[in-house]
Amino acid sequence: METTLDFIKSRRSTRKYKTEDVSEEQLNQIIEAGRFAPSGGNCQSTHFIVVKNKEILAELANLTQQEFAGMEITPGLYKSIVNSINLSKKGNYVFHYNAPVLIITANQKDYGNNIADCSCALENMMLMANALNLGSCWINQLKWLNENPVILEYMKKLGMDENERVYGALAVGHPDTADGLPVREPLKRTGNKVTVVE
Amino acid sequence: METTLDFIKSRRSTRKYKTEDVSEEQLNQIIEAGRFAPSGGNCQSTHFIVVKNKEILAELANLTQQEFAGMEITPGLYKSIVNSINLSKKGNYVFHYNAPVLIITANQKDYGNNIADCSCALENMMLMANALNLGSCWINQLKWLNENPVILEYMKKLGMDENERVYGALAVGHPDTADGLPVREPLKRTGNKVTVVE
Numbered sequence: 001m002e003t004t005l006d007f008i009k010s011r012r013s014t015r016k017y018k019t020e021d022v023s024e025e026q027l028n029q030i031i032e033a034g035r036f037a038p039s040g041g042n043c044q045s046t047h048f049i050v051v052k053n054k055e056i057l058a059e060l061a062n063l064t065q066q067e068f069a070g071m072e073i074t075p076g077l078y079k080s081i082v083n084s085i086n087l088s089k090k091g092n093y094v095f096h097y098n099a100p101v102l103i104i105t106a107n108q109k110d111y112g113n114n115i116a117d118c119s120c121a122l123e124n125m126m127l128m129a130n131a132l133n134l135g136s137c138w139i140n141q142l143k144w145l146n147e148n149p150v151i152l153e154y155m156k157k158l159g160m161d162e163n164e165r166v167y168g169a170l171a172v173g174h175p176d177t178a179d180g181l182p183v184r185e186p187l188k189r190t191g192n193k194v195t196v197v198e
Numbered sequence: 199m200e201t202t203l204d205f206i207k208s209r210r211s212t213r214k215y216k217t218e219d220v221s222e223e224q225l226n227q228i229i230e231a232g233r234f235a236p237s238g239g240n241c242q243s244t245h246f247i248v249v250k251n252k253e254i255l256a257e258l259a260n261l262t263q264q265e266f267a268g269m270e271i272t273p274g275l276y277k278s279i280v281n282s283i284n285l286s287k288k289g290n291y292v293f294h295y296n297a298p299v300l301i302i303t304a305n306q307k308d309y310g311n312n313i314a315d316c317s318c319a320l321e322n323m324m325l326m327a328n329a330l331n332l333g334s335c336w337i338n339q340l341k342w343l344n345e346n347p348v349i350l351e352y353m354k355k356l357g358m359d360e361n362e363r364v365y366g367a368l369a370v371g372h373p374d375t376a377d378g379l380p381v382r383e384p385l386k387r388t389g390n391k392v393t394v395v396e
Contacts, residue, residue, distance in 0.1 A: 003201050004329035005227055008322050009234045029203055035390040036207045037321060038336060041278055044389025051395045078310050080239055112276050113338070116366065119317035121390075123235060124206050127325070131202035138236060140311070159393035168314065191242025192233040192319075195357035197249045 007131050010184040014135025017099045017173035018180075021052075026132050027101060030172060033128035034103070037120035040113035046121050049104040049158055057102060060154070061095035064141050067148050068093060081144055096139050099171035104142060106155070106164040118167035125170050135175035135182045142166040205329050208382040212333025215297045215371035216378075219250075224330050225299060228370060231326035232301070235318035238311035244319050247302040247356055255300060258352070259293035262339050265346050266291060279342055294337050297369035302340060304353070304362040316365035323368050333373035333380045340364040 022030075031048055039046060051057055068088035077085075087093040096102050105121055107114035122138060129136040145151040146165040155166060175182045220228075229246055237244060249255055266286035275283075285291040294300050303319055305312035320336060327334040343349040344363040353364060373380045 004205050005231055005326060007202050008231045008326060011234070011236070013236065031392055033203060033206045035387045035392070036209070036384060038209070038211065038324070039389075040338070042385065044387060046390050048390065048392045049395065050392065053395050056395055112342075115313045116317040119314040120321040123318040123321040124325075126236070127202060127322075128206060140238070144310075158395050186234060187240065189233045189242060191237075192244050192246065194229055194233070194246045194248065197247065197251050197254055197356050 007127055009186050011126055011130045012183045012185070012187065013137040014173070014175045014182055015097045015137055016176040017097055017135060017171070018176045019100065020174045021100050022134060022172055022174070026134060027172070029132065030125050030128045030134075031103065034105070034121040034125040037117065037124045039117040039120075040111070043111070045108050045111060046117050047106040047160065047164055048121070049106060049155075049160060051102045051104065051158065052100070056158070057096065060102070060142075063150055063154055064095050064145065065091070065093040067145055067150055068141075080140070084141060084144075095141060096169075096171045097137060099137070099173040101172045102139065102169055103172060104155070104166055104169040106160050106166050108163055109165040110163065114165070115167045122168050122170050125172075129172055130182060133181055134172055137171045139169040139171050142169050205325055207384050209324055209328045210381045210383070210385065211335040212371070212373045212380055213295045213335055214374040215295055215333060215369070216374045217298065218372045219298050220332060220370055220372070224332060225370070227330065228323050228326045228332075229301065232303070232319040232323040235315065235322045237315040237318075238309070241309070243306050243309060244315050245304040245358065245362055246319070247304060247353075247358060249300045249302065249356065250298070254356070255294065258300070258340075261348060261352055262286075262293050262343065263289070263291040265343055265348055266339075278338070282339060282342075293339060294367075294369045295335060297335070297371040299370045300337065300367055301370060302353075302364055302367040304358050304364050306361055307363040308361065312363070313365045320366050320368050323370075327370050328380060331379055332370055335369045337367040337369050340367050
């Protein structure tokens, strides 16, 4: 019980990874954690596309940069997308922090809980990675570009179905820290307002 | 490590609760778990509206039924919404399984990660409830009705800000089972396809 809250509170985003691979056993536990997330009406339609191939990861990074570089900045665009476009135009965009594994979560595009279900699965996987002393980081670019024809076509080549779209992804790997463990100091919560109605 | 995967895998939805209240300490741990979920750009904009007041919970249930009862079933409408409308028209709609607490997660309506951030927070809270031997269940109705003027007005009375909308909620309470513990037998995962790209 204390352990669960500890692992929940100590989860942090890891943005620097060693080249060392994640073991098959650890990866299976992370995916298992994701698969056991709840889903609307227990439909279990989240599709986990686990990319371990280095060339494909590099190609995904290149395509993402290429597509962002071709985009225009319009008023009201989310600041992180603006940032991605600007960095991509300069050719130094960081996609997945060179993590050895990227777990992409896709779901049915016409299903109202697609983002919610994928997010619960991603959260479970982040916690599981943390419990295994692995680092992880939510990668949102493929979600932002999930209707981009080039990315869509590439995702289909990787096994995504016609009616599916990407709603999030997770970089996973060994943290490149002095002790090899994830940064665990929890960030302060100054936001996340709580209103109690008693 | 094993504990974390155990709690993740054994989490189930609880749909029958005792009238017994959740202790202040347990509720604080659950909310704390939710607040420590990640957010886009660490914006921490998820707003937790914790409803413990029985009259207000009953009123929310009544308003939800009233609003669903006034809706028409249109082609392509999600089956659970169709179900909610049909049951509400008959006057026997179950909103939150009479749980003693409902934690509503709201977020900025113009923020692209609103659903994702609320979902991660909800998943953390479900896991924490499970670790505390409490039951929980995702309640989606206030999300479906989050632009309904009657529900919107009521949510504002409960403390939701002008620019916020509801993106999910969680019923929490003591499970009404023989041993008082949550049902923990994990549901089989026959869906949740995994595609490995090696």
